[in-house]
Amino acid sequence: MRTFDYARADTPEAAVAGFAQTGTRFIAGGTNLLDLMKLQIETPTRLVDISRLPLADIEEREDGGLTIGALVPNSDLAADKRVIAKYEMLSRALLAGASGQLRNKATTGGNLLQRTRCNYFYDTAAPCNKRAPGTGCAAIGGFNRIMAVLGTSDHCIASHPSDMAVAMRALDATLVTLRAEGGQRRIPIAEFHLPPGDTPHIETVLQPGELITHIELPPPPAGRQIYRKVRDRASYAFALVSVAGAVSVEDGRIASATLAFGGLGVMPWRDPAVERALIGQAPGSPAFEAAADALLAPAKGHGSNDFKIPLARRTLISCLRHLTGTSL
Incomplete structure (x- = not known):
């Protein structure tokens, strides 16, 4: 160091x-x-x-949502009774991430800013456009089993590692920041992370010196919630595929759906086409297959991560069955 x-x-x-x-x-x-x-x-x-700043509180909002300080430890957020009761997918996502020791130290704001665990990003002898712009991407054509299949470019296929961010994406969180030149900025999480394009080293819209101070959650979505993580081992492993979401059913039809995905994308992934394929449809096939088709139509494997595409299909359909109470 x-x-x-x-x-x-x-x-x-x-x-x-x-x-x-x-x-x-x-x-x-x-x-x-x-x-x-x-x-x-x-x-x-x-x-x-910044660890001693007064940004470690969780407060209820008048609209029924929550304001979460950027320094709330992951363990505290996962164990908060309001989070468990209203945002089950978020609590489950946090508990699925890392070890208890790391969750005790890791913060809400920092979790959103995690960098990829791509093997080549961590190997300073290997070319990596994210670490050293312009050097190339060794993962393309290399060992890329954990890499992304959605949102990739010719310059980077690194997947985003956060579990919590996937749930936050499904919940339509808003980040509140303090800018170096003064004044606050509110950033919808849908606009926060950036796809790699030809600048994979630029991962978020944060400006130099801009500090995340809070995360705002709107009222919880209707229906049953889920966070399911498929990984190589039961603990302390990053997602191969994960699904965070909520679905409500009224009068035998899907009335609302919010779904986000981890392990598949270069950032916490949410595609409105997946939800559109479900709204107004009867639970089950063909709606579930149509949602999977919408998710995976742009997916591109790179060899050793090809398996993620059929795995994502099976995982999504299984989650939708759970969310809608549909029998196998």
Whole structure:
């Protein structure tokens, strides 16, 4: 790890003001950043510690939703009675991520900013456009079993690792930030993460020095909720395919649906065409097959991750059966 300067911020305003120096990064739980620094993938010259800022509360909103401080630990958010009662998919997604020790340190804001676990991103001897723009993508044509099949480009096929972000995407969360030049910004999560295109190193719309302070959740969606994660082992493994969502059924027809996917995309993935294929339809086939077709029509495997496409189809249909109470 390279040497760096360290400063502790007492207020959010002081944190963003202290970001003016080139090479500065915020640090809270540090569960991803510190690993990247040890490998010299991230080499900040200055860290601004925000871990003691007053951003660790969960508050109820007048509209029935929740406001979640960016520094709420993942363990606390997963165990909150209001989250369990109203946002089951979020609690389950958090508990499916990492280990208990990491969840105790990892923060809500930091979780949204996790970087990919692509093997080549972590191997500084390998070309990686996300780590070193312009060098190429070793995962294309290489070992890409955990890589994305949706939203990829010729420059990057790295998948997004967060479980929590998938549930947040299904729940239409909004991120509230404090900008370095002053003033707040509200960013719908649908607009927060960026596809790789030809700039895979630019992963979000955050500007330098912009600090996530809160996440706002609207009232919970109607119907039964689910978070299902398919992975290589039962704990401490990233998703091969995950599904977060809620579906309601009225008068024998699907009245509402919200579905987001992990492990498949370069970012937490949600395609309105999947939900449109379900609304107004009777639960079961052909609606479930049509939803899977809509999800996977643009999917592209790269060899060792080809299996994700049929796996995603089976997982989605199984989740839809559960959500609608449809028998096998």
